[in-house]
Amino acid sequence: MNCATVRDVLPEFALGVAPGDDATAVELHVETCAACRKEAVDLQRAAATFGYALAGDGAPPAALEHDVVESVRSVALAPRPARSRGRRTGFLLLVAAVLVASVGVGSVFAGREERLRLQQERTAQAQGDALQRFGTIPINLGGPNTRVLVGTLVAPSGAGTGSALTIVSKGADDQMVVIVNDLSGRRLPLAVSISDTKGHTVDIGKIHALDTAGGATMARETPTSLNGFVDVTVSDARGRTVLRGTLEAQTAVASPSP
Amino acid sequence: MQGRDDGPLLPREEAQLMEGLLAGDDAAIRALYARFARPVYTMGLRLLGSREAAEELTQDVFVTAWRKAARFDPHRGRLSTWLMTIAHNQAIDRLRRETGVTRPKLVLVDEVPESSQSVDEDLLLERDAALRAIASLSDAERRLVMRTYFRGMTAREISEDDGIPLGTVKTRLRSALIKVRLANQQKEMP
Numbered sequence: 001m002n003c004a005t006v007r008d009v010l011p012e013f014a015l016g017v018a019p020g021d022d023a024t025a026v027e028l029h030v031e032t033c034a035a036c037r038k039e040a041v042d043l044q045r046a047a048a049t050f051g052y053a054l055a056g057d058g059a060p061p062a063a064l065e066h067d068v069v070e071s072v073r074s075v076a077l078a079p080r081p082a083r084s085r086g087r088r089t090g091f092l093l094l095v096a097a098v099l100v101a102s103v104g105v106g107s108v109f110a111g112r113e114e115r116l117r118l119q120q121e122r123t124a125q126a127q128g129d130a131l132q133r134f135g136t137i138p139i140n141l142g143g144p145n146t147r148v149l150v151g152t153l154v155a156p157s158g159a160g161t162g163s164a165l166t167i168v169s170k171g172a173d174d175q176m177v178v179i180v181n182d183l184s185g186r187r188l189p190l191a192v193s194i195s196d197t198k199g200h201t202v203d204i205g206k207i208h209a210l211d212t213a214g215g216a217t218m219a220r221e222t223p224t225s226l227n228g229f230v231d232v233t234v235s236d237a238r239g240r241t242v243l244r245g246t247l248e249a250q251t252a253v254a255s256p257s258p
Numbered sequence: 259m260q261g262r263d264d265g266p267l268l269p270r271e272e273a274q275l276m277e278g279l280l281a282g283d284d285a286a287i288r289a290l291y292a293r294f295a296r297p298v299y300t301m302g303l304r305l306l307g308s309r310e311a312a313e314e315l316t317q318d319v320f321v322t323a324w325r326k327a328a329r330f331d332p333h334r335g336r337l338s339t340w341l342m343t344i345a346h347n348q349a350i351d352r353l354r355r356e357t358g359v360t361r362p363k364l365v366l367v368d369e370v371p372e373s374s375q376s377v378d379e380d381l382l383l384e385r386d387a388a389l390r391a392i393a394s395l396s397d398a399e400r401r402l403v404m405r406t407y408f409r410g411m412t413a414r415e416i417s418e419d420d421g422i423p424l425g426t427v428k429t430r431l432r433s434a435l436i437k438v439r440l441a442n443q444q445k446e447m448p
Contacts, residue, residue: 045339051301
């Protein structure tokens with residue numbers, strides 16, 4: 001969207017009734033365009049005024065405060081998943097390191113370098129999240145003759161980033177790990193599939209929930225060989241592609257150290 | 259700071275409250291609730307039409323605020339605007355999902371003025387701004403805002419319902435919002 005198109009949508013956006021795709025495009029645009037951002041903030045502020053125009057009917061019930069406090073605390077203080085220890089964790093961290101090193105901190109979010117402070121913060125946070133998630137993914141090591149393919153996933157339009165990895169092994173089920181970020185608002189579930197160069201496609205699985213950053217991690221084993229499958233697609237519930245990317249082979253992964 | 263419950267918050271105070279919310283700090287959550295639960299609940303009650311729905315909306319808004327807390331930037335806009343936008347978007351999403359449900363008649367503050375007793379100063383200021391906003395609009399603009407902001411109709415739906423060009427509807431919406439903005443800017447000027 002250019003500035004003129006965004007300005008056309010802004011009143012509806014401020015009033016909360018812009019169609020979904022338009023709203024997403026506006027949100028993306030205003031993160032990099034100070035003039036449109038100012039206009040959006042001003043119009044949103046004006047629109048929010050109407051929220052106070054509704055005549056009240058007294059205070060909320062007293063018990064609601066307790067419910068709200070407990071609801072927020074339950075999500076804010078939820079225990080993080082315990083990390084497994086030992087050889088598997090070592091391997092997983094190695095996989096994470098391979099992934100991050102191969103795609104690079106900046107290129108994980110390819111095409112978005114121009115984004116301002118907010119995006120940089122998100123990138124840093126997502127990167128940390130990705131490492132943490134890889135530490136908790138239950139991947140089973142396929143054996144010494146393992147090939148790892150990794151790549152970034154980018155959004156054809158709208159927000160969203162991701163990365164994916166396949167572990168192709170002889171004598172064991174192949175595995176795939178997909179990390180997505182910044183997909184809040186996409187219609188769930190998200191379907192992950194991977195295709196080879198001949199057009200054959202393997203459905204890997206579905207992502208049914210996103211976390212606070214619109215992210216999720218999915219790890220799957222598949223009896224279908226993923227050898228030669230490199231084109232990854234993540235689609236929303238309406239079948240629209242929200243992320244896609246191509247994997248590239250990496251150096252074989254050695255056995256993990258304890 | 260978290261105990262202060264009167265007067266508009268400074269950006270620094272808003273940021274502190276949001277940090278507290280993000281950390282699940284009991285006092286910060288209660289401070290936010292004390293300031294914003296009432297207008298959020300009222301929005302749920304008036305737009306969705308039942309106390310149960312209003313309570314659900316209020317809970318959802320505060321949990322969503324926690325989920326999005328890291329994205330809040332007090333230098334880009336006020337916390338009250340941000341929270342009410344979340345509340346409004348969630349209410350409208352629900353309105354648009356639940357088609358065919360009879361909704362209550364909207365009652366605005368200029369029709370049934372609410373007692374100012376037990377309402378904090380910040381809320382009174384916001385309500386004054388709302389009254390100025392409504393007063394700044396023509397009847398036609400007011401109806402337009404009612405159908406979009408309060409009923410969730412898109413510009414295209416209004417265009418089709420009324421048989422007028424989409425561009426005209428959008429222009430009128432922009433004009434209405436600019437009037438509201440000007441009305442409140444003039445009030446804020448010394």
